[in-house]
Amino acid sequence: xxxxxxxxxxxxxxxxxxxxxxxxxxxxxxxxxxxxxxxxxxxxxxxxxxxxxxxxxxxxxxxxxxxxxxxxxxxxxxxxxxxxxxxxxxxxxxxxxxxxxxxxxxxxxxxxxxxxxxxxxxxxxxxxxxxxxxxxxxxxxxxxxxxxxxxxxxxxxxxxxxxxxxxxxxxxxxxxxxxxxxxxxxxxxxxxxxxxxxxxxxxxxxxxxxxxxxxxxxxxxxxxxxxxxxxxxxxxxxxxxxxxxxxxxxxxxx
Amino acid sequence: xxxxxxxxxxxxxxxxxxxxxxxxxxxxxxxxxxxxxxxxxxxxxxxxxxxxxxxxxxxxxxxxxxxxxxxxxxxxxxxxxxxxxxxxxxxxxxxxxxxxxxxxxxxxxxxxxxxxxxxxxxxxxxxxxxxxxxxxxxxxxxxxxxxxxxxxxxxxxxxxxxxxxxxxxxxxxxxxxxxxxxxxxxxxxxxxxxxxxxxxxxxxxxxxxxxxxxxxxxxxxxxxxxxxxxxxxxxxxxxxxxxxxxxxxxxxxxxxxxxxxxxxxxxxxxxxxxxxxxxxxxxxxxxxxxxxxxxxxxxxxxxxxxxxxxxxxxxxxxxxxxxxxxxxxxxxxxxxxxxxxxxxxxxxxxxxxxxxxxxxxxxxxxxxxxxxxxxxxxxxxxxxxxxxxxxxxxxxxxxxxxxxxxxxxxxxxxxxxxxxxxxxxxxxxxxxxxxxxxxxxxxxxxxxxxxxxxxxxxxxxxxxxxxxxxxxxxxxxxxxxxxxxxxxxxxxxxxxxxxxxxxxxxxxxxxxxxxxxxxxxxxxxxxxxxxxxxxxxxxxx
Numbered sequence: 013x014x015x016x017x018x019x020x021x022x023x024x025x026x027x028x029x030x031x032x033x034x035x036x037x038x039x040x041x042x043x044x045x046x047x048x049x050x051x052x053x054x055x056x057x058x059x060x061x062x063x064x065x066x067x068x069x070x071x072x073x074x075x076x077x078x079x080x081x082x083x084x085x086x087x088x089x090x091x092x093x094x095x096x097x098x099x100x101x102x103x104x105x106x107x108x109x110x111x112x113x114x115x116x117x118x119x120x121x122x123x124x125x126x127x128x129x130x131x132x133x134x135x136x137x138x139x140x141x142x143x144x145x146x147x148x149x150x151x152x153x154x155x156x157x158x159x160x161x162x163x164x165x166x167x168x169x170x171x172x173x174x175x176x177x178x179x180x181x182x183x184x185x186x187x188x189x190x191x192x193x194x195x196x197x198x199x200x201x202x203x204x205x206x207x208x209x210x211x212x213x214x215x216x217x218x219x220x221x222x223x224x225x226x227x228x229x230x231x232x233x234x235x236x237x238x239x240x241x242x243x244x245x246x247x248x249x250x251x252x253x254x255x256x257x258x259x260x261x262x263x264x265x266x
Numbered sequence: 267x268x269x270x271x272x273x274x275x276x277x278x279x280x281x282x283x284x285x286x287x288x289x290x291x292x293x294x295x296x297x298x299x300x301x302x303x304x305x306x307x308x309x310x311x312x313x314x315x316x317x318x319x320x321x322x323x324x325x326x327x328x329x330x331x332x333x334x335x336x337x338x339x340x341x342x343x344x345x346x347x348x349x350x351x352x353x354x355x356x357x358x359x360x361x362x363x364x365x366x367x368x369x370x371x372x373x374x375x376x377x378x379x380x381x382x383x384x385x386x387x388x389x390x391x392x393x394x395x396x397x398x399x400x401x402x403x404x405x406x407x408x409x410x411x412x413x414x415x416x417x418x419x420x421x422x423x424x425x426x427x428x429x430x431x432x433x434x435x436x437x438x439x440x441x442x443x444x445x446x447x448x449x450x451x452x453x454x455x456x457x458x459x460x461x462x463x464x465x466x467x468x469x470x471x472x473x474x475x476x477x478x479x480x481x482x483x484x485x486x487x488x489x490x491x492x493x494x495x496x497x498x499x500x501x502x503x504x505x506x507x508x509x510x511x512x513x514x515x516x517x518x519x520x521x522x523x524x525x526x527x528x529x530x531x532x533x534x535x536x537x538x539x540x541x542x543x544x545x546x547x548x549x550x551x552x553x554x555x556x557x558x559x560x561x562x563x564x565x566x567x568x569x570x571x572x573x574x575x576x577x578x579x580x581x582x583x584x585x586x587x588x589x590x591x592x593x594x595x596x597x598x599x600x601x602x603x604x605x606x607x608x609x610x611x612x613x614x615x616x617x618x619x620x621x622x623x624x625x626x627x628x629x630x631x632x633x634x635x636x637x638x639x640x641x642x643x644x645x646x647x648x649x650x651x652x653x654x655x656x657x658x659x660x661x662x663x664x665x666x667x668x669x670x671x672x673x674x675x676x677x678x679x680x681x682x683x684x685x686x687x688x689x690x691x692x693x694x695x696x697x698x699x700x701x702x703x704x705x706x707x708x709x710x711x712x713x714x715x716x717x718x719x720x721x722x723x724x725x726x727x728x729x730x731x732x733x734x735x736x737x738x739x740x741x742x743x744x745x746x747x748x749x750x751x752x753x754x755x756x757x758x759x760x761x762x763x764x765x766x767x768x769x770x771x772x773x774x775x776x777x778x779x780x781x782x783x784x785x786x787x788x789x790x791x792x793x794x795x796x797x798x799x800x801x802x803x804x805x806x807x
Contacts, residue, residue, distance in 0.1 A: 060533075061346075063343075063346075066342065067339060070335070070338060070339070071335065074330040074334065074335065074338070075327065075328055075329055075330055078328040078330055078334075079326075079327045079328040082328050083325060088328070091328070092330070092334055093603075093604055095330075095334075095338075096334075096337070096338045096341060096603065096604075097604075099338050099341075099342060100338075100341055100342060100345060103342045103345055103346070104345060107479065107482040108478070108481075108482050110485070176321075176324065177324050177325070177326070180321050180322060180324055180325055181325065183318075184322070184325070195322070198287065199319075199322050199323075199325075200327075204289065205284075205287070205289050220280055220283075220284055220289070221280055223283055223284075223287070224279040224280040224282075224283045224284070225279070227279070227283050227315055227318070227319060228279050228315070230318045230319070230322070231314050231315050231318040233318075234317075234318040234321055235314060235318070237321075238314065238317050238318060238321075
């Protein structure tokens with residue numbers, strides 16, 4: 013399998029001029045990707061400076077990219093800015109592109125790095141003004157309202173579709189950034205663990221573990237809704253940044 | 267039986283989730299299935315995990331709007347332009363640096379600098395050192411193929427030294443024109459480092475960015491077959507030995523730049539090894555001719571909509587937009603996309619002016635009307651600014667604007683959009699084919715007297731500029747699609763070949779290809795998202 017390595021912002025493949033151990037992509041696997049992934053063929057045209065191919069790739073991926081980024085960072089405008097950054101980096105790195113994986117894996121590796129940088133900056137800002145940040149990211153049915161509903165201050169009720177979507181959005185919001193990205197790549201891009209691992213620069217085993225914790229968290233938050241369609245507050249434990257729900261084990265106990 | 271500890275359940279979740287995702291091998295899957303069959307608790311857990319996962323299907327999917335697409339393409343187009351500017355700026359420095367390095371190398375050698383050399387270049391790549399000149403030019407050498415074709419391009423004057431054949435885009439006078447002109451004066455590196463030691467030193471001291479580019483070229487070179495590599499080496503040797511090396515390298519650089527304005531199929535047609543140099547040169551003329559016609563179509567469309575605005579008016583408009591950009595620098599920068607802000611912040615001099623002017627063109631166009639929640643609003647044109655522009659316009663143009671005072675701003679913005687489109691088309695369309703003075707002269711003789719008088723009253727360069735626009739406008743106004751009938755088209759076809767060399771394409775002809783709005787037109791007009799439909803591609807995904 014192709015190797016995607018290390019520089020911040022861009023997936024790079026080692027070349028003969030690089031120092032250190034050479035992690036090469038076999039010619040046959042490169043040809044294989046080029047043959048079977050039409051987007052790889054497009055990217056090869058982009059490498060040859062075809063503006064038409066670049067635009068085609070962009071049109072194919074812009075919605076997918078913005079979708080992932082929006083769920084990741086929680087703001088549409090920021091997601092669009094980041095998506096532009098990703099496309100710009102893709103263009104600037106075109107001459108170094110070598111087919112070594114599905115094109116989507118390559119693209120989302122760039123997206124991962126771009127989003128990680130943005131989220132790091134964002135979290136720094138949140139430390140300064142956490143109140144503003146939280147109020148921005150909370151939707152129409154915020155945590156407070158959900159807590160009120162659960163505590164009996166509001167009558168328990170069946171959630172409608174919009175509310176349900178909001179609950180799901182908030183459930184995803186309880187995941188830490190890496191869990192969230194792994195979930196989004198798995199859900200929206202149908203990526204295998206191997207591909208997610210490449211995009212997130214980790215091992216498939218770590219991805220397996222990450223996804224299990226993430227989905228355990230999702231299950232915990234969404235479980236009441238699954239039972240009877242009621243909204244209830246997101247537990248603090250489920251928002252544990254370590255990504256593991258403290259309530260999970262007790263629920264499994266007989 | 268004691269209750270399982272937490273790590274045990276973590277492992278269960280891992281296996282269940284991987285099972286749901288189809289990521290387990292058959293043995294592990296079988297083990298999970300065995301537990302599911304025997305343990306209610308595990309079965310329930312699997313069900314909950316699956317249900318909560320399915321709920322995520324209801325998360326909304328984003329749909330990018332046209333503004334996003336357009337602004338992203340524009341950003342990338344800017345990045346591409348900047349690349350060209352930087353490359354061209356680097357070339358002369360690189361050449362000077364080589365000589366400086368050669369001098370420095372002598373000093374190092376004289377002071378027993380062998381060890382210093384060994385330190386900075388501890389991993390010499392003999393192939394890279396040996397073929398440095400070829401590798402640096404691998405892309406352009408591969409494109410041109412053999413020196414016979416290059417000489418043919420040179421002899422036929424298809425890519426002339428001077429950049430005087432600029433026409434319809436002159437009013438725009440955008441960066442691309444200046445870049446091309448600069449490219450013409452700065453041929454690429456000529457492989458002036460004679461010894462392996464000089465090349466090693468050059469490599470060792472290469473800045474990271476240049477090293478990165480060379481790395482990419484080395485990989486490209488390595489991917490070629492032995493015969494192909496040898497062919498490029500031969501081309502390099504012949505070029506180095508040619509008495510007209512500088513001129514040939516200049517043609518090579520311009521040809522290489524021009525190729526970027528073509529789509530893949532056209533490039534493939536040009537690199538067809540079965541064609542003779544003469545046939546390939548003919549094809550180049552044909553493609554350039556088509557580009558010229560497309561440009562004319564846009565220019566004449568603008569002309570048709572705004573017949574009162576002539577070439578000098580466009581020149582005046584461009585100068586006015588440049589001034590407008592300078593006056594509204596803060597506003598333009600404030601609402602620019604983040605990347606553009608960075609570009610402007612790091613740019614200086616002419617490049618900065620170009621970026622700001624480019625932004626101004628965009629912000630003055632009527633189709634830049636923003637979405638409700640968009641901050642990038644068109645910048646209003648003040649009365650004084652309008653007055654300043656009018657004072658520079660021809661009388662007919664002024665009258666056209668004054669005809670309906672209520673609508674003059676709208677008319678002005680539409681005219682700006684029309685000119686901006688022509689500028690962009692032309693910038694992305696590469697160099698234009700040369701039209702002989704004889705053709706222009708013959709065309710001039712066919713014009714009505716008042717038009718002749720008007721042209722004769724203009725300075726020479728403006729006259730030629732406007733005459734060329736009229737020339738191509740006439741082609742379209744008379745014959746519709748070029749290639750279908752008599753008139754000036756015949757002259758063009760006779761001069762430039764008119765039709766593709768490939769027999770199977772002769773029937774459809776160049777016009778038909780241009781008319782269907784396929785990728786070449788789109789590529790040439792990259793920043794404009796209103797460009798024609800995209801070519802059919804594999805839709806598999």
